[in-house]
Amino acid sequence: MKRMRTILNIGYPNPLESPEVLLPKVRYLRVLDLHGASFEKLPNMIGELLHLRYLDLSCNRSLSVLPLCITELYNLQTFLLRGCESLKELPRGFRKLVNLRCLDIFDCNSMTHMPPGMNSMTYLNKLTMFLVGGTSSACCLRPVGAGGLSDLKYLNNLTGSMEIKVHRGLTYDTAEAKKGGHLIHKQNLRGINICWTQKLCGMENSRFIEDDSEGANAEALLHGLQPHPNLKLFGLWDYPGVRFPSWGSSLVNNLEACLPNIVEIELYGCKRLEHLPLLSQLRYLKSLELVGLIKLEYVESIYGDEAPTASVVSRKAVSVADDLVFFPSLEKLVLGNLQELKGWWRSSLHLDTDSGNSEAEPFTKSFPRLSYLHIWLCWNLTDIPLCPKLEKLELSRFNKALGPITRPRSERRCVGDVRSSSTESNRLYPGDDSPSTSSTRQTQQEQQQQQILGGLKEVKIDKVGYLKSLPHESFQSLSHLVVRGDHDMESLTEEAGEVFRSGRLSSLHSLVISDCSNLKRLSGEGVWEHLTALKSLHLKLLSELELDDDYGDLNTRGCTTEDNHGIDTDIPWKYLYQTLHSLVLWYLPKLVKLPKGMNCLSSLQFLQITNCDNFEALPSWIACFSCLQSLVIRNCKQLKSLPEEICHLGSLQQLDLRGCSPVLKERCQESTGADWPKIQHIPRIDV
Known part of the structure; x- marks a missing residue:
């Protein structure tokens, strides 16, 4: 290993050897990758790797201190420390690394300040985070051990994005901040996030009062951080001004x-x-x-x-x-x-x-x-x-x-201080109120009404009934609808039913109904017959939902006859049998078995049943899902066996039964399990 030049930790999160054992063997390394290794400190031996150009220590969450000898790596160009959450500071002699081009200390959340002398690191072209140092009675920063905001002025070769972090509760040199010029000359810097944070040296539980003095200090500091006009991204987080x-x-x-x-x-x-x-x-x-x-x-x-x-x-x-x-x-x-x-x-x-x-x-x-x-x-x-x-x-x-x-x-x-008067304009476009323009104005308003929300393709909402107040034309291209958190909806009737019956959702390909705690039924007259293009239906986190168990005439295999006569016209499955390809049932506590009316879904290709604690068994008519390619049943502890008819699913390519009962796992063991003959034709099985 003596002549080895590169070591990459592809065994993340567990390296092959500890640094103490590894480093003495590889003195001529150029590239050393120890990201994600679980060590608290580095051996002093690392300072002898004088040829090192690239050092990756990122995501070492237990690493709290860097050895002083790391400042002797004069040839180091890239130093990655991202995600070292316990790292408190960079060594005081860090300025010696004059050839450093890239320093990544993003998410090193225990750091409170930059090392002194950063202004001499003029070759630095990537710095992901800069900490504005200050003083506090709760956290003593040695005057000679902390860099200042003025150091940032000289790092004019920076590129990419950088976060500037300001710890609240500290006292800053506002006079220095007001001088400005800290960012204005960094013409290659594309993104800046300026963030105020409270987490600092035992101050995690303290609460700072947002008074005028703190706001004034923050405003003075921000005034001096004017970016270069080339900036593309600007972020401001928790600013107290x-x-x-x-x-x-x-x-x-x-x-x-x-x-x-x-x-x-x-x-x-x-x-x-x-x-x-x-x-x-x-x-x-x-x-x-x-x-x-x-x-x-x-x-x-x-x-x-x-x-x-x-x-x-x-x-x-x-x-x-x-x-x-x-x-x-x-x-x-x-x-x-x-x-x-x-x-x-x-x-x-x-x-x-x-x-x-x-x-x-x-x-x-x-x-x-x-x-x-x-x-x-x-x-x-x-x-x-x-x-x-x-x-x-x-x-x-x-x-x-x-x-x-x-x-x-x-x-x-x-809204606001608006005076109501007969002469006030009520139009979007300026103009006069002469009769000769009234017809044109009406036409313009009709055209605007059709373009209020454009051609919507995806909507996520917590009050589905609200959609009926929007122009019908806005929904002509709608393909994806998510109804999440509508706790007033008990069934697809009243306002919710009006939206479905209005025909607004006729182009819908995907429907997700999630976290509607009072929804009890999916049925509703005239609700589902307009969803003629629906391919995917997800029902999630519906603690009160009971899937309807109405069904029509069954043939000898237990499947509903092709014309679907006899099925309750209010339930959804009758209208989805030709189009529905994907069905996901996730956390439905009242689901014990699949409703018999579902057996008409002959086009179904993907079925997932997850975290349904009371789901007991797959139906004997499971063979009606003749196009089914993937069957996923996870964390359904009451499922203990598979029906005989599952062997008739000739298109099934994947069966996933992870997290179900130990009894089912044993029954599906290869060659020895009681249910193995039923599923041995399936190419991929996960139990």
């Missing part, structure tokens, strides 16, 4: 000027943030996630030293296009836990346009490219702007009055 950094919120120096190329923005847990800059005018922004901004009232608002006059609004909006597009390039939007969110923009802010119309809506078009919209825990939001390209919609714990913004303002709940 009230205002967005001045480099983004000033009406003179707006965010569009500072980050003209930004593509993705994530704002999470910024509980005191009350206003946002003009995000809608970022012409390349494709993804926006706003979660946990509990004081935010409007997605679009204006604030700062300059008063939010109509001329200011007009100047900012017209810079995008003459028709005032709201988020022109946005493709993904997530709004979560915005408890005070009232609307998309302040309705009291009107535009002064050249036409003299001073009371038009701020934007004539909205979300022209939005394809994914997720709204949850936004109880006060009642409007959705036009989303003509929307394909995926997720709604949970939302205001059931949520509706299209194209409705006349007089018919919607007033």
